[in-house]
Amino acid sequence: MAEQYKTLHSAKYYRDYLKNDIRPDCRQLSAFRPVIINVDSIKTADGSAIVKIGRTTVVCGIKAEICRPKPETPRQGFLVPNVDLPPLCSSKFKSGPPSDQAQVLTQIIADILENSRCINLEQLCIFPDKIAWCLYADIICLDYDGSLIDACALALISCLKVVTLPEVEYDPGLDKQQVNLEKRSPLNISCTFVATTFAIFDDKLILSDPSSEEENLSAGTLTVVTSDEELCYMHKPGGSPLNEEQITKFISICFFKLSVILRNIATY
Amino acid sequence: MPIDHKRINGPEESVPYELFARLSGITSEKTFEETQSANIRTDGRKFDEQRKIFLKNGVVSQAKGSAYMEMGQTKVMVSVFDPREIPNRSDYSLKGEIYCEFKFAPFSCPKRRLHQQDNEEKQYSSIMKKALESTVCLHELPNFQVDIYALVLHNDGSALSAAINAAGVALAEAGVPIYDIVASVTVGVQQGINFLDPTLSEEQMCQTQLTTEKFPNPNHAVVIISKLPMQQQLCQFHQTGYMSLDQLKSALELLTKTCETIVPLVQKCLLSLVTNSIKP
Amino acid sequence: MKVDHLICLPGERLSICNKTYTSGQGTYERQGYIYSTLAGIVDVVDKDGVKVIEVHSSGQQTIIPTQGDIVTAQVYIITQQYAKCFIKCIGNTVLRNPFKAVVRRENVRATEKDKVEIYKSFRPGDIILARVLPITEAHMYQLSTAENELGVVIAHSEHGYPMVPISWTEMQCPKSLVKEPRKVAKSTKKKYKFEK
Numbered sequence: 001m002a003e004q005y006k007t008l009h010s011a012k013y014y015r016d017y018l019k020n021d022i023r024p025d026c027r028q029l030s031a032f033r034p035v036i037i038n039v040d041s042i043k044t045a046d047g048s049a050i051v052k053i054g055r056t057t058v059v060c061g062i063k064a065e066i067c068r069p070k071p072e073t074p075r076q077g078f079l080v081p082n083v084d085l086p087p088l089c090s091s092k093f094k095s096g097p098p099s100d101q102a103q104v105l106t107q108i109i110a111d112i113l114e115n116s117r118c119i120n121l122e123q124l125c126i127f128p129d130k131i132a133w134c135l136y137a138d139i140i141c142l143d144y145d146g147s148l149i150d151a152c153a154l155a156l157i158s159c160l161k162v163v164t165l166p167e168v169e170y171d172p173g174l175d176k177q178q179v180n181l182e183k184r185s186p187l188n189i190s191c192t193f194v195a196t197t198f199a200i201f202d203d204k205l206i207l208s209d210p211s212s213e214e215e216n217l218s219a220g221t222l223t224v225v226t227s228d229e230e231l232c233y234m235h236k237p238g239g240s241p242l243n244e245e246q247i248t249k250f251i252s253i254c255f256f257k258l259s260v261i262l263r264n265i266a267t268y
Numbered sequence: 269m270p271i272d273h274k275r276i277n278g279p280e281e282s283v284p285y286e287l288f289a290r291l292s293g294i295t296s297e298k299t300f301e302e303t304q305s306a307n308i309r310t311d312g313r314k315f316d317e318q319r320k321i322f323l324k325n326g327v328v329s330q331a332k333g334s335a336y337m338e339m340g341q342t343k344v345m346v347s348v349f350d351p352r353e354i355p356n357r358s359d360y361s362l363k364g365e366i367y368c369e370f371k372f373a374p375f376s377c378p379k380r381r382l383h384q385q386d387n388e389e390k391q392y393s394s395i396m397k398k399a400l401e402s403t404v405c406l407h408e409l410p411n412f413q414v415d416i417y418a419l420v421l422h423n424d425g426s427a428l429s430a431a432i433n434a435a436g437v438a439l440a441e442a443g444v445p446i447y448d449i450v451a452s453v454t455v456g457v458q459q460g461i462n463f464l465d466p467t468l469s470e471e472q473m474c475q476t477q478l479t480t481e482k483f484p485n486p487n488h489a490v491v492i493i494s495k496l497p498m499q500q501q502l503c504q505f506h507q508t509g510y511m512s513l514d515q516l517k518s519a520l521e522l523l524t525k526t527c528e529t530i531v532p533l534v535q536k537c538l539l540s541l542v543t544n545s546i547k548p
Numbered sequence: 549m550k551v552d553h554l555i556c557l558p559g560e561r562l563s564i565c566n567k568t569y570t571s572g573q574g575t576y577e578r579q580g581y582i583y584s585t586l587a588g589i590v591d592v593v594d595k596d597g598v599k600v601i602e603v604h605s606s607g608q609q610t611i612i613p614t615q616g617d618i619v620t621a622q623v624y625i626i627t628q629q630y631a632k633c634f635i636k637c638i639g640n641t642v643l644r645n646p647f648k649a650v651v652r653r654e655n656v657r658a659t660e661k662d663k664v665e666i667y668k669s670f671r672p673g674d675i676i677l678a679r680v681l682p683i684t685e686a687h688m689y690q691l692s693t694a695e696n697e698l699g700v701v702i703a704h705s706e707h708g709y710p711m712v713p714i715s716w717t718e719m720q721c722p723k724s725l726v727k728e729p730r731k732v733a734k735s736t737k738k739k740y741k742f743e744k
Contacts, residue, residue: 003642004620004637004640004642006642007636007637007642008620008622008636008637008675008702009675009702041343041422042343042375042376042421042422043341043422043424044375044376044377044378044422044423044424045375045376048375055329057327057328059373059421061373061374061375061376061421062375063374063375063380064285065282065283065284065285065380066282066283066284066285066287066288067278067279067281067282067283068279068281069279070279078278078279080276080277080278081276082275082276082383084383086371086417086419087349087369087415087417088328088331088345088346088347088417088418088419089328089330089347090330090331091330091331091349091350091644091645095369095417097274098274098275098383102274103274103275106275106276107276110276134278134279134282136278136374136375136380138373138374138375140373140419142327142328142345142419143327143328143329143330144330145329145330166285166289168285168288177288178288178289178290179285179286179288179289179290180289180290181286181289181290212330332644349645350643350644350645351612351645352645353647353648405576405585408585409612412612440557440558440586440587441587443586443587443588443605445558445574445576445585445586446558446559446585446586447558447559447576447583447585448558448559448583449557449558449559496559497559498559498560498561498583499559499578535557538557538558538587539555539557539587541587542555542557542587542588542589543555546553546555546589
């Protein structure tokens with residue numbers, strides 16, 4: 001009976017719950033779902049991380065290849081993030097080229113990466129103008145249950161922290177390179193970013209870390225990305241207006257969440 | 269290659285760093301010789317020993333049925349969705365259809381995979397489709413299509429078998445009518461030796477023909493079978509390479525025996541699914 | 549609530565197939581035996597002395613609409629000739645994937661069929677109860693609301709408030725008191741199950 005009511009009258013179903021300050025999954029309005037991070041379980045990748053936020057599951061794998069730097073930036077390597085939303089993760093997506101949503105997510109993740117300046121691309125250069133690393137970071141969603149930006153960002157940063165690259169010796173005279181697979185070293189990551197998503201329900205109720213159902217029913221969402229001390233990205237699609245006070249409040253919540261996550265990341 | 273405007277593209281050309289590694293001199297021939305003389309495989313298994321299997325259902329909350337399978341290092345996820353009307357069809361068909369998509373994650377193999385489905389993935393999709401077509405009661409789903417998606421997160425050999433096994437569990441969880449559960453096993457053959465449940469390097473070794481002077485036996489093949497265990501029927505058979513009929517016979521015997529060992533795992537998984545649903 | 553459940557798995561042999569035992573829902577017959585096609589619970593139904601063996605799947609069942617089923621559907625497009633809708637529930641089972649269906653003008657009500665106007669019967673967004681008609685064309689289920697108990701059960705007024713039925717052809721918005729025409733379902737106690 002409850003299930004029929006939910007399908008036919010989903011907005012009202014939610015409103016009845018939210019009136020009592022509780023969500024259908026038994027969370028408080030401002031509660032986050034538990035986060036699980038698992039790193040380096042995929043040995044074929046140079047670094048990998050699996051992140052679960054509630055039921056949302058995202059895997060990120062980084063594979064390094066060798067390439068030539070761009071002539072305009074001879075001292076830099078590449079970091080190429082791509083988000084994939086395969087039909088496997090939800091019935092919303094169909095097979096074929098990336099959906100609009102996947103393209104938007106890819107761009108958001110690329111922007112966050114650039115704004116946060118967490119990785120200096122110069123460390124990916126092996127010899128200026130000749131040879132550099134190209135890191136392909138592929139982020140794949142395995143289970144789509146909302147707050148995907150949070151999960152993707154967390155997977156990417158966790159993955160970057162565990163990537164190791166083999167040592168390369170380059171002889172500019174002979175234009176020959178040799179890779180020493182035995183000796184691997186990690187990257188230098190200068191900061192950690194954490195994304196936090198809120199859904200704005202009925203113009204006034206704020207739900208933290210929304211599930212996909214909550215995202216669908218809400219008029220808009222707000223995603224704030226913070227890195228160590230600063231704000232590095234904010235994204236607010238949708239119509240519900242917010243005032244300055246509310247936004248400042250969200251940002252402070254994000255910093256709190258960042259500190260919690262940082263403590264957890266530090267343990268591996 | 270045309271530029272993919274829907275993704276972020278890296279540099280025009282990049283190559284795997286393993287190409288420049290100091291040559292370790294490991295060739296298929298050498299590995300085989302070592303394995304043969306030691307009479308034990310590189311990972312310490314006997315020739316007819318399987319790797320450890322982990323099987324879990326209900327991993328994707330958004331799908332009707334889903335399963336995750338690990339065979340040693342190989343990790344595969346499969347999800348099954350509700351039957352839907354066959355798209356782009358105007359006539360009515362009495363039988364249902366199956367749509368299978370098999371994909372390797374870009375980072376799942378030693379060499380980076382591209383985002384588009386390549387020929388190998390297309391071939392695997394079609395093998396998987398054939399295996400499952402004879403498993404699902406298609407006459408009970410007239411004019412409907414069941415979508416099955418498989419994603420390999422880590423390929424260390426026998427990925428297709430793992431995907432078919434997981435698909436069987438996912439179909440049962442989704443409540444799609446099936447004649448029987450499916451059990452699938454891979455074997456690699458090199459010379460007279462059957463490598464049960466091969467790893468990726470063993471698979472590669474079994475696909476290369478060794479020099480004929482040293483190794484006169486021309487047998488080298490990879491065989492994948494899927495069985496409906498209760499009905500004692502073979503629902504899919506795929507073989508690449510060359511092998512004599514005698515060798516095939518011994519390989520098939522081994523495969524049939526191993527399929528039986530997968531059945532209890534699948535049964536256990538489905539049993540807990542049903543018992544959990546009964547408990548309030 | 550039954551205490552002891554008989555659990556079966558796909559492909560499991562359940563019984564011999566003869567005059568007393570026949571294969572029902574969730575099973576198939578092969579070479580004189582009945583086998584299960586689902587992972588679920590075995591149920592034996594006695595039907596005129598013949599025992600029909602059925603298997604009921606655990607969790608949600610995979611079902612498709614068949615002729616005569618009562619379904620709950622949501623209207624999304626109306627034209628002069630028909631109203632298109634999505635089937636959301638079959639009986640009491642909620643569907644994950646809605647099926648497309650259509651209510652033609654002549655199937656809206658039982659009387660004065662030629663005077664029916666779709667826009668006076670349904671509006672997009674309405675939840676209706678309907679019966680599935682025989683399938684004549686692929687890809688589209690035909691529905692009928694030509695019974696007293698069938699028709700609109702939930703509708704919202706132009707201002708977005710849920711309306712209450714006041715006759716079998718009209719519903720009223722409790723806030724603005726505007727009356728809107730609908731083909732209203734006669735409310736028995738059962739039909740009210742979705743209202744609060």
